[in-house]
Amino acid sequence: MTTAGMSGAGVAVPGPAVTRRALRRQRRTAGRRSAGATVVGVLGELLITLGVLLGLFVFWQLFWTDVVAERAQEQVVQDLGWARTGDAAPDTVVAAPDAEQRDPAPVMDAPPHGTTFATLAVPRWGPDYVQPISEGVTRADVLDVLGIGHYPGTQMPGEIGNFAIAAHRNTYGKPFHRVEELRLGDALVVQTEDAWYVYRVSATQIVLPQDVDVIAPVPGDPTAEPTTAMITMTTCHPLFSSRERFIVHGELDYWMPTDAGIPVELTGGEGS
Amino acid sequence: MYGWLWRVMPGPAWLRVVLLVLLAAAVVAVCFTWLFPAIEPLMPFNDITVDE
Numbered sequence: 001m002t003t004a005g006m007s008g009a010g011v012a013v014p015g016p017a018v019t020r021r022a023l024r025r026q027r028r029t030a031g032r033r034s035a036g037a038t039v040v041g042v043l044g045e046l047l048i049t050l051g052v053l054l055g056l057f058v059f060w061q062l063f064w065t066d067v068v069a070e071r072a073q074e075q076v077v078q079d080l081g082w083a084r085t086g087d088a089a090p091d092t093v094v095a096a097p098d099a100e101q102r103d104p105a106p107v108m109d110a111p112p113h114g115t116t117f118a119t120l121a122v123p124r125w126g127p128d129y130v131q132p133i134s135e136g137v138t139r140a141d142v143l144d145v146l147g148i149g150h151y152p153g154t155q156m157p158g159e160i161g162n163f164a165i166a167a168h169r170n171t172y173g174k175p176f177h178r179v180e181e182l183r184l185g186d187a188l189v190v191q192t193e194d195a196w197y198v199y200r201v202s203a204t205q206i207v208l209p210q211d212v213d214v215i216a217p218v219p220g221d222p223t224a225e226p227t228t229a230m231i232t233m234t235t236c237h238p239l240f241s242s243r244e245r246f247i248v249h250g251e252l253d254y255w256m257p258t259d260a261g262i263p264v265e266l267t268g269g270e271g272s
Numbered sequence: 273m274y275g276w277l278w279r280v281m282p283g284p285a286w287l288r289v290v291l292l293v294l295l296a297a298a299v300v301a302v303c304f305t306w307l308f309p310a311i312e313p314l315m316p317f318n319d320i321t322v323d324e
Contacts, residue, residue, distance in 0.1 A: 045273040056300065060308045139313075242317065 061171055065144075069173030073147040076116055076132040082193045083119045084262060086128035095196075095261035105158030105229065105255035106195055110150075111135050113142075118157055120148055120165070120175075121189040124182055127268050131175045133190070137166045144168075147175045151215050154232075157190045157197045158255050161226040164215035169236040169246070176235035179246050187265035188231055188250045196263050199231040199250035206237055207245050214247045228252070 077083050084092070111117045118133040136142040137149040148167040155161035167175035188199040207214055215232050218224035229252035237246035256263070281288040312318060 042273050053303065056303055057308055057311075060304055061312065064304060139318075240317075242319065 065171045066173055069145065069147070069171075072145060073132055073173050073175070076146060077119055077130055080116060080119070080132070080193075082258070083132075083191055084121070084130060084266070086130045093261040094264055094267055095256055097264070099256045099260035100198075100254040100263075101256055102254050104160075105197060105252065107156050107159040108192055108194070110152070110156060113138075113152070114146070116146060117150075118190050118192045121191070121266055122182075122186070123189070123265055123268070124186045125178050127266070131167070131173075133165055144172045147173050154215055155217065155226075155229075157192055157231075158195065158229055158252060160229050161217035162215055162219060162230045162232050163190070164232040164234065166234045170240055176233060176246075179233065179235050179248060182248055187253075187263075188233075188248075189263055189265055190231070191258065193258070195255050195257055196260075197229075197255045198253045198263050198265055200253045201248055202230075202251045203249040205247045205249075207247055209242070209245055211245070214245075214249075219247075219249055 074086070077085055108117065113136040114134060116132045116134040119130050120133055121130050123129075131147045133148045133150055134142050134146040135150050135152065137151055142149040143166065148165050150156075151164040151166065154164040157163050169176050169179065182201050182204065184201050184203075186201045188201065190197040190199065205214070213220050213222050214234065216222040216224075217226040219230065219232060231250040231252070233248040233250075235246050236242045237244045277292070278288060281291055283291075
């Protein structure tokens with residue numbers, strides 16, 4: 001009785017091999033049964049793939065371009081040879097206060113498009129913030145690869161008028177990402193091969209993209225004759241959008257030759 | 273589509289998994305190197321310059 005019952009159970013429940021074969025047969029017939037189901041299945045897989053690719057694109061745009069551009073821009077600063085780098089040795093000579101000069105500063109000629117001719121250091125953005133400044137504001141060959149671009153036709157560092165520069169707020173190294181943290185009086189330190197130019201933030205404003213007067217020699221008044229040396233930084237606003245522009249104006253505080261040492265503003269004494 | 277891809281892969285299951293991972297990595301590399309930089313200027317949110 002017991003034995004018969006067990007053998008009966010053995011017949012009723014098929015072994016693992018039978019199950020697998022049966023499943024396979026079932027799957028095959030199911031596939032043959034409906035061509036429409038196959039089409040819907042492939043379509044679904046394509047849509048899932050598209051979704052994954054879109055996600056990858058967002059990752060590439062928001063993070064990977066930063067990784068690539070930050071590495072490249074750091075290399076650009078190093079390749080200049082004369083520029084102070086973000087990880088400069090702490091034993092750098094700090095310039096004596098009497099090296100700071102407030103007479104008309106030396107002005108270099110505008111270089112050809114795409115040439116890196118200066119760097120920008122902003123103590124407020126950390127002691128290792130040093131970014132190259134290159135001629136031109138086109139995306140493919142300046143802003144996306146070299147970082148900060150200088151509006152062609154605007155003045156050069158130290159020159160009476162407006163030294164106007166632009167950079168990405170997000171993506172591609174995002175040189176001006178933290179622009180909203182700047183406060184009035186913060187130092188903006190521009191280094192060229194021959195001189196340091198220390199500007200101080202004098203105003204910030206948010207404008208529409210077509211308000212190009214902000215980079216005029218006298219910001220906001222394209223017909224006026226400039227009397228002071230200014231710097232203007234422009235970048236996108238708000239974050240992750242290009243609906244408006246965030247503008248920072250600064251006035252030249254002093255300049256000094258590069259061989260006098262480094263400006264005291266870069267020694268960590270302020271902006272931390 | 274992916275079922276077909278799995279069936280045409282040679283070798284045992286672990287080898288197929290390795291091959292598919294390599295294939296996925298290749299697709300990502302192609303996207304990052306050529307595809308995304310090519311389509312990026314066409315995105316509306318990247319229109320940041322003002323034409324005068």
